[in-house]
Amino acid sequence: MTDPRTDRLAQLLVDYSTNVQPGQQVLIRGTLAAAPLLQAVYERVLERGAHAFVMAALPGQQEAFLRLAQAQQLDYVSPLEKLAIESFDAVISTLADENTRALSGVPPERQVRVSKARAPLMAAYMDRAASGALQWVVTQYPTNAAAQDAEISLRDYEQFVYGACHVAEAGDAVQYWRAQYAEHERLIAWLKPRAHVHARGPNIDLQLSIKGRSFINAGGVHNMPDGEIFTGPVEDSVNGWVKFSFPVVAYGREIEGIELEFAAGRVVQARAAKNEDFLIQTLDTDAGARFLGEWAIGTNFGIQRFTKSILFDEKIGGTLHMAVGRGYPESGSRNQSAVHWDMICDLRADSEILVDGELFFRNGRFQI
Numbered sequence: 001m002t003d004p005r006t007d008r009l010a011q012l013l014v015d016y017s018t019n020v021q022p023g024q025q026v027l028i029r030g031t032l033a034a035a036p037l038l039q040a041v042y043e044r045v046l047e048r049g050a051h052a053f054v055m056a057a058l059p060g061q062q063e064a065f066l067r068l069a070q071a072q073q074l075d076y077v078s079p080l081e082k083l084a085i086e087s088f089d090a091v092i093s094t095l096a097d098e099n100t101r102a103l104s105g106v107p108p109e110r111q112v113r114v115s116k117a118r119a120p121l122m123a124a125y126m127d128r129a130a131s132g133a134l135q136w137v138v139t140q141y142p143t144n145a146a147a148q149d150a151e152i153s154l155r156d157y158e159q160f161v162y163g164a165c166h167v168a169e170a171g172d173a174v175q176y177w178r179a180q181y182a183e184h185e186r187l188i189a190w191l192k193p194r195a196h197v198h199a200r201g202p203n204i205d206l207q208l209s210i211k212g213r214s215f216i217n218a219g220g221v222h223n224m225p226d227g228e229i230f231t232g233p234v235e236d237s238v239n240g241w242v243k244f245s246f247p248v249v250a251y252g253r254e255i256e257g258i259e260l261e262f263a264a265g266r267v268v269q270a271r272a273a274k275n276e277d278f279l280i281q282t283l284d285t286d287a288g289a290r291f292l293g294e295w296a297i298g299t300n301f302g303i304q305r306f307t308k309s310i311l312f313d314e315k316i317g318g319t320l321h322m323a324v325g326r327g328y329p330e331s332g333s334r335n336q337s338a339v340h341w342d343m344i345c346d347l348r349a350d351s352e353i354l355v356d357g358e359l360f361f362r363n364g365r366f367q368i
Contacts, residue, residue, distance in 0.1 A: 010040035022049030030094030034141035103252025119338035150307035181219030201351025209237035227300025232333020236265035288337030293327030318364025
């Protein structure tokens with residue numbers, strides 16, 4: 001018997017987040033660990049009259065590829081995935097790791113090489129999304145591995161995931177996310193005519209320009225759960241320093257104590273208490289990897305726990321996150337890179353954000 005919360009999540013993803021229409025082509029991808037959700041999404045897409053295609057990875061598949069692939073295989077891009085990204089109408093992706101550290105033993109240079117090879121595919125994905133030709137959403141399916149990272153039981157983690165998505169109980173989840181979207185629109189309208197941002201606190205003293213850039217309303221359309229407003233800062237405008245409050249978990253590695261210094265937009269100094277070499281290698285992937293592609297504020301106050309899953313952690317209400325690497329074209333960002341790494345700074349104590357000299361945000365709460 002399917003967990004009713006899984007069915008409600010599938011319906012939210014298909015009906016609201018991607019708004020699947022009859023006759024559309026929809027790619028559903030994830031790992032077999034998320035089989036119940038993949039099945040529920042598949043059935044809901046069919047009920048909406050669309051064409052559903054499932055791309056499910058085997059346990060250990062990515063680790064085996066990165067360990068065994070020869071050079072030409074690392075540089076190869078799947079024509080099936082390329083076809084879907086370049087021509088399908090929607091992509092629904094599910095994160096569900098059975099071992100979140102499976103890639104920790106893979107040489108970083110192999111992972112970087114794969115990222116570079118996939119850069120054109122990533123560009124096509126983001127460009128089609130920016131134009132509205134591709135609808136997409138990413139969600140999380142509860143697994144024991146993710147629960148262990150969050151240091152809670154699987155039962156509690158399930159409640160956390162479904163609660164953050166607002167499908168834990170029967171009710172109108174779509175209505176909740178529409179209300180969240182409306183609140184984001186209010187904040188974005190205030191920011192739209194403004195230019196200069198100064199974030200300061202114990203872990204940050206950073207200035208940047210948002211002049212001419214668009215803030216994106218993350219109200220349940222592309223991530224589930226969601227809860228952020230973000231933009232791409234003017235590339236050469238970022239100056240200052242930031243120490244990120246939480247570890248970055250990427251490619252099976254945990255990078256802790258990250259500190260970045262910016263000058264004229266570029267990361268000129270980078271430090272980490274753990275896995276610093278991997279941080280530096282990633283920042284050296286290409287010319288755009290040392291510039292910010294995203295600057296965002298988390299608005300989901302229903303998420304207060306750090307879980308080592310960026311899908312949830314970047315949405316923590318009262319936090320700021322930024323991504324080095326490629327920006328979203330719809331935000332006005334021009335930064336190009338094979339990298340997009342989100343990093344989170346906690347602003348819930350003794351911190352504030354001034355925009356054109358006006359107080360916008362203090363100690364984790366909006367002030368307008």
